[in-house]
Amino acid sequence: MDLRDEISKLLKKYPTLRINQEKKFIEGYIEIGNSKSGKLGEYKINLLIPKNFPKTYPKLYEVGGKILKTPERHINYDGSCCVGVEIIMKKKYPNGLSLVEYFENEIIPFFYNQIYYDYYGEWANGDYAHYNLGILEAYYDLLKIEDKKIVITCLEKLTSEKSKMNRNEKCFCGSNLKIKKCHLKEYEELKVIRDKKIFFRDLEIIKKLDI
Numbered sequence: 044m045d046l047r048d049e050i051s052k053l054l055k056k057y058p059t060l061r062i063n064q065e066k067k068f069i070e071g072y073i074e075i076g077n078s079k080s081g082k083l084g085e086y087k088i089n090l091l092i093p094k095n096f097p098k099t100y101p102k103l104y105e106v107g108g109k110i111l112k113t114p115e116r117h118i119n120y121d122g123s124c125c126v127g128v129e130i131i132m133k134k135k136y137p138n139g140l141s142l143v144e145y146f147e148n149e150i151i152p153f154f155y156n157q158i159y160y161d162y163y164g165e166w167a168n169g170d171y172a173h174y175n176l177g178i179l180e181a182y183y184d185l186l187k188i189e190d191k192k193i194v195i196t197c198l199e200k201l202t203s204e205k206s207k208m209n210r211n212e213k214c215f216c217g218s219n220l221k222i223k224k225c226h227l228k229e230y231e232e233l234k235v236i237r238d239k240k241i242f243f244r245d246l247e248i249i250k251k252l253d254i
């Protein structure tokens with residue numbers, strides 16, 4: 044779908060949002076809550092949608108001053124909201140997603156989580172650590188193995204010329220098993236993501252992590 048159509052669909056469904064023509068982003072209020080819970084909160088946001096959405100995801104800013112701009116609250120260094128780890132998003136939506144879906148499945152839950160944190164001082168569903176460590180933890184989950192070295196080996200394989208693994212090759216995890224009896228499923232599921240740039244970037248980030 045054309046990006047303009049996607050934007051008008053979103054604005055039609057959420058009339059508290061509008062386009063800032065001059066600055067070319069979406070601004071307005073996002074209301075959190077439903078008919079059952081009542082209104083739990085309201086946040087003022089700016090949403091920048093990249094031209095190549097959904098290949099690249101939007102940048103979300105909370106601009107009403109309701110969320111402390113700290114890593115604990117999943118706010119990035121540039122002040123944008125840390126809505127999700129890219130590799131998880133790519134895996135969750137291999138065929139992309141619509142803007143309304145992004146808004147409802149990712150942005151609204153981000154604010155629900157913020158409200159939960161306000162009440163309980165912790166995150167609702169044991170989410171990822173913030174920022175670069177969060178990226179590594181995402182790979183721990185995807186590969187079902189908690190070892191930075193193995194994640195690096197896997198990413199080196201994924202970014203290499205010969206990224207296709209033969210079923211009878213030894214697994215990258217060092218188990219000495221053939222990959223078909225080890226991490227083939229996890230590996231193939233990552234390989235489905237065609238945008239290798241993410242793997243290159245995540246590899247560099249993870250290599251630099253001091254853990």
Ligand SMILES: [Zn+2]
Nearest residue numbers: 117125173174
């Ligand atoms: Zn974060």
Ligand SMILES: [Zn+2]
Nearest residue numbers: 214216225226
């Ligand atoms: Zn393995």
